[in-house]
Amino acid sequence: GAVVSQHPSRVICKSGTSVKIECRSLDFQATTMFWYRQFPKQSLMLMATSNEGSKATYEQGVEKDKFLINHASLTLSTLTVTSAHPEDSSFYICSASSRGLGYEQYFGPGTRLTVT
Amino acid sequence: DAKTTQPPSMDCAEGRAANLPCNHSTISGNEYVYWYRQIHSQGPQYIIHGLKNNETNEMASLIITEDRKSSTLILPHATLRDTAVYYCIVRGPMNRDDKIIFGKGTRLHILP
Numbered sequence: 001g002a003v004v005s006q007h008p009s010r011v012i013c014k015s016g017t018s019v020k021i022e023c024r025s026l027d028f029q030a031t032t033m034f035w036y037r038q039f040p041k042q043s044l045m046l047m048a049t050s051n052e053g054s055k056a057t058y059e060q061g062v063e064k065d066k067f068l069i070n071h072a073s074l075t076l077s078t079l080t081v082t083s084a085h086p087e088d089s090s091f092y093i094c095s096a097s098s099r100g101l102g103y104e105q106y107f108g109p110g111t112r113l114t115v116t
Numbered sequence: 117d118a119k120t121t122q123p124p125s126m127d128c129a130e131g132r133a134a135n136l137p138c139n140h141s142t143i144s145g146n147e148y149v150y151w152y153r154q155i156h157s158q159g160p161q162y163i164i165h166g167l168k169n170n171e172t173n174e175m176a177s178l179i180i181t182e183d184r185k186s187s188t189l190i191l192p193h194a195t196l197r198d199t200a201v202y203y204c205i206v207r208g209p210m211n212r213d214d215k216i217i218f219g220k221g222t223r224l225h226i227l228p
Contacts, residue, residue, distance in 0.1 A: 004159075006159075032213060034215070034216075036218075043203075043218045043219060043220050043221060044154075044160065044218040045218075046215055046216070046217065049213055049215065051213070057213075091157070093159045093160070095159075095160075095216075097210075097214070102210060103210035103211060103214055104162070104210065105214075105216055106162075107159035107160045107161070107162075108159050109158055109159045110157065110158060110159045112157070
């Protein structure tokens with residue numbers, strides 16, 4: 001149980017375009033979802049925390065207008081990278097937690113974004 | 117949350133026990149020690165966690181010192197598939213917005 005999926009697993013987009021990444025909790029209802037970014041050879045950096053039905057809380061230094069997060073349902077959160085640039089190329093990982101699972105975080109498999 | 121210190125990398129021969137140390141000298145009484153690992157190009161995977169007592173599951177054992185200032189994750193019979201970055205994290209009791217702050221972890225290489 002407690003499976004989190006992400007779609008797509010990898011995406012290539014052109015500079016200036018926007019790309020949407022989906023994070024789904026498959027067998028539980030996630031009250032909270034987290035988005036992380038990871039550059040090569042570095043650790044995961046938390047970008048934002050989103051609770052279902054409310055606005056996301058962004059970490060310091062993360063541009064909320066560039067990284068749009070929507071958590072419209074208890075099983076789906078989306079991250080949209082707007083006007084992507086090559087420096088946005090990274091590995092994006094989501095995690096989900098729920099009260100019923102003791103607020104443990106379950107991680108998705110990640111999405112590799114390459115901006116050309 | 118308390119900070120943790122881990123060696124940046126370690127090697128272990130396949131079939132031997134891998135012992136990964138972690139220092140968390142500023143841990144508070146209600147904080148847990150968690151271990152996750154991340155295999156290349158995958159999301160983190162939960163391994164084990166504990167408060168004071170040693171813990172064991174199908175993946176690993178966690179040994180926490182009596183003063184709780186350090187711990188060791190033990191993979192009893194390491195295989196090549198255990199090659200990954202291992203993160204030791206100290207976390208308080210969880211609530212809805214509880215964040216996990218990842219440090220640099222230990223890159224474990226299992227040698228054939």
